[in-house]
Amino acid sequence: MASSHSNAYTEKLLHIQAQQWLSCCLYVACKLNISDILSEGPKSLHDLATATDSHAPSLYRVLRALAGEGFFEETANGEFVMTPLAIGLTTNAPGTMKQYYQLCMGELYAPWGALLYSTQTGKPSSNHIYQMDLWEYYTAHPDDALNFMESMTRLTQFTDQTVVAAYNFSQFNSIVDVGGGNGELLMAALTIAPQLQGIVYDQPYVVEQTKRSIAARGLSDRCQALGGDFFQEVPPNADAYMMKLIMHDWHEPEAIRILHNCYKAMKPGSKLLIVDAVIPPPNIQHRGKLMDITMLTVTGGKERTAAEFKLLLEAAGLQFNKVIDLSVPDVSIVEGERI
Incomplete structure (x- = not known):
């Protein structure tokens, strides 16, 4: 019995460790645009190495590992071709994860590796490594900043239709998407509510x-x-204010400040919609519990339970109304209101 148990946990732990190595290989494929190149047709190793300015034998080892996992396929004549999985690594494919892998395995990789520092100090390891916070880093690295924005857009596009299907946006005439990036969620709401006017x-x-x-x-x-700083102010007098994946970036003092600026901008009866992970009870698997570690190491923020969202809203002067769970498990809608 003991041997059976040890075999089970050994296999699971080895599988988890291998996923880290696989993610590193996927990052290389994304940075070298392998899927974009192979979208044009099969390519030899020599052609791929030339196009990516890579050491051919080393590139082969990475591609061989990925082909073994179903990303790309090595043919009998030594060429590499696309597979359905590899489509998700192309630049403009629907639901692409290319930008997200470049984010997670790029500037966020070293902070995750320094998780012990954050665990022992309670401080973001990102600040410790880069000697600046994430937003200062993006100001200094605009290409990474644009990739971050694009990765957030791509990552959450599949949730946007779920959000607008689960909430009645037709009750509003105006809405502000606070920290809305490319405005994908707002534009999804505008599409189903023809009377709605919006500001990103x-x-x-x-x-x-x-x-x-x-x-x-x-x-x-x-x-x-509109460009601005939500720590200073947000556009006033809208019927609703919406924030997708914003609150989790900030710990309580900063989060309350943002929410209080929304409160000051809102009219009585204006709604606030927070689209974020809502952490379930203990011992339930949920991706938000791992995203919470990214917040710990990178932004200093946190994912929150429903009770924590209620406290946060009330601290900013807002009423907590309800949590709307969605068919996608990663996020829910937390509704607040200015009374």
Whole structure:
């Protein structure tokens, strides 16, 4: 019996460790644009190495490992070809994870590796490693900043339709998407609620790209992008304010400050929608519990339970109304209101 138990946990632990190595290989494939290149057709190792400025024997070892996991396929004549899994690593595929892998295995990888520091100090290991917080890092590294914004957009696109299907946006005439990035969630709401006018409010460096995204969707007459700092103020007098994956970036003092700025901008009866993970009770598997470790190591923020969201809203002067669970497990809608 003891041998059977030890075999089970040994196998599980070895599998978990192998996933880290696999993620590193996927990061290399993303950075070298392997899927984009193979989307043009089969390529020899020599062609791939030349196109990516790589050491061919070393590139082969990475591709061989990925092919063994179903990413790419090595043919009998030594060429590599795409597989259905590899489509998810191309730049513009629906649901692509390319930008997200570049984020997680790029600037977030070293902070995760220093989790012990965060565990023992309660401080973000990212600040310790880079000697600046994440937002200062992105100011200094604009290419990484744009990839971060794109990865957040791509990562959450599949949740947007679930959110707008689960909530009645037709009750509003105006809404502000606070920290809305490219505005994908807001534009999804505008599509199903034709009377709705919207503002995407985010850092000035994302505004021009967001304007292009809005124009590409034909929504420029109903939606605008404004740059600003939600620690200072947010646009006033909207019927609703929405934040997707914003609150988890910040610990209580900063989170309350953002929420209080929303409170000051809101009218009596205005709603606040927080789209974020809501942590379930102990011993239940949930990706939010691992995302919470990213918040610990990288931003200093946290994922929260429903009770913690209630305390947070009330501290900012808002009423906590309810949590709406969605069919996708990663996020829920927390509804608050200014009374």
